[in-house]
Amino acid sequence: MNKNRKITIVTAALCLITSLKAWKKKRTQQRKPKQWWIRPGLRNRCTSGFYSTLRSKLVSQDPKWLKNFLRMTMEDFDFLVARLTPHIYKLNTRFREAISVGERLAVTLRYLATGDSFSSLMSVFLLGKTTICHVVHNTCSAIFKALKDEFLKVPNTHEEWTEIAECFYQRWNFPNCCGALDGKHIAIQAPANCGSEYFNYKKYNSIVLMAMVDADYKFLFVEVGAYGRESDGGVFARCALSTALAENSLNFPPAKSLPHESDEMPFVIVADDVFPLKTYLMKPFSFRNQVMSFKIFNYRLSRARNVVENVFGICASRFRILRRPMDVTPEHATVIVLAICVLHNYLLIRKSIYI
Known part of the structure; x- marks a missing residue:
């Protein structure tokens, strides 16, 4: 029995070696020789x-x-x-x-x-x-x-955050606002055998850009690479910004009274209704049975939050690759989007306006 088993193993090994040699020879014959070092x-x-x-x-x-x-x-x-x-x-x-x-x-x-x-x-x-x-x-x-x-540095002092909040109040009439937060889906060609990981609700494959911007249309924080099937709220819950805000490691300034009011209110980041309501994250009131004061608040918050939507539009207008699916791997797409974000800040700071 042992002798027959050894013969079977040796025969199988010889067949495998013969098949590998034949495959290698066939592949070598099919490979075309290089025609030139540099194309004419x-x-x-x-x-x-x-x-x-x-x-x-x-x-x-x-x-x-x-x-x-x-x-x-x-x-x-x-x-x-x-x-x-x-x-x-x-x-x-x-x-x-x-x-x-x-x-x-x-x-x-x-x-x-x-x-x-x-x-x-x-x-x-x-x-x-x-x-x-x-x-x-x-x-x-x-x-x-x-x-x-x-050109892409997250503020980390009370003075920096206070300056951003003052700019939001002067431009968009929303006090104690330290930034506008939203996510953008970047269309890509999904890699092979990825299933539905990159397939989002808009019926195309994408990666998610999570960004926070200031009142001057500059990126304060960006994180790219989450799966397109995830919601903006889910992406934010796992990003580094969410952890930093929860632990207060970004040195947000202490609560400050609103203009013409005596009650102190915390500094916040404005976002749309897909994000959770936190002491540092402000979202609009529900759109059901709104009274006039709720409508006015939602209007003011929408004005401040639209800054991040405008930034996405400016980037897509200057760098048109954001308007079509990227035929690269998700890792390379992540690097491309990060380069676009830092270039946007660079050109904005140097006042290079594209028309």
């Missing part, structure tokens, strides 16, 4: 590509067109190049010249501005499709890493 149509990038030819002409002849192409002025572009150089600079080799930091940034900004496919951008910048894919993902990651500490 892309070999003139240094003399015919956008960054080396059209850019220099547009700077002097039509800067408005260039601003529309890159979604920022050349001054803002050059500042970004200087900030990103330590992160994405590459050295030339004996085989080929490295892609410059400016060209990497231009490719990334054009991708964010239009949402065009990598094949479409290949004909503009004369770079390979795979190269553009790597350039975009690496540059977006570098943008967020280089700018987040300066």
Whole structure:
């Protein structure tokens, strides 16, 4: 019995080895040899590509067109190049010249501005499709890493929160408000074998951007990557901001009396009715059997809360990739959205208005 079992095992092993060798040989025969190191149509990038030819002409002849192409002025572009150089600079080799930091940034900004496919951008910048894919993902990651500490910082002192609340009161007539909170679904192409995790109530696959903004349309906090099937309230319950607010680790200022009132009221963040009511989170009254005072309160709260909706609209208008499904993995989509958020704050602080 043992002898027959050994013979069976050896025979099975020999069959497996033979099958693996045949599969490897067949795969090697089917693999086509590489035809070229650089595609013939892309070999003139240094003399015919956008960054080396059209850019220099547009700077002097039509800067408005260039601003529309890159979604920022050349001054803002050059500042970004200087900030990103330590992160994405590459050295030339004996085989080929490295892609410059400016060209990497231009490719990334054009991708964010239009949402065009990598094949479409290949004909503009004369770079390979795979190269553009790597350039975009690496540059977006570098943008967020280089700018987040300066342009996407959560306030952490009483003075900073009080200044934001004063701005909300002056602009939107809502006192003791430290921010507006909401979530946005970013459409993506769902990865294989993910089931319904990214499938949301709007019948498309998405990831969730949870954001809090101030009265000047700047992001104060962003968190990206939650499944599209989750509600905004559920995403907020598990995000870092919810924990920080519950533990009061953000140093919210103490309660303060409202204008023309003597009663002290806590500082709050305004949100819509899908969020829970907390001492630090204010939502509107129920829409059933409202009296006039409730309607006035809801109107004022809606004015303050609409700031975050406006920010989402501004970002989607400047960076049109947010208006179409991203054909990338959820991890890469998360990095792209984070880069867009920090770029929005950067351009807003530098007063670079896109028209």
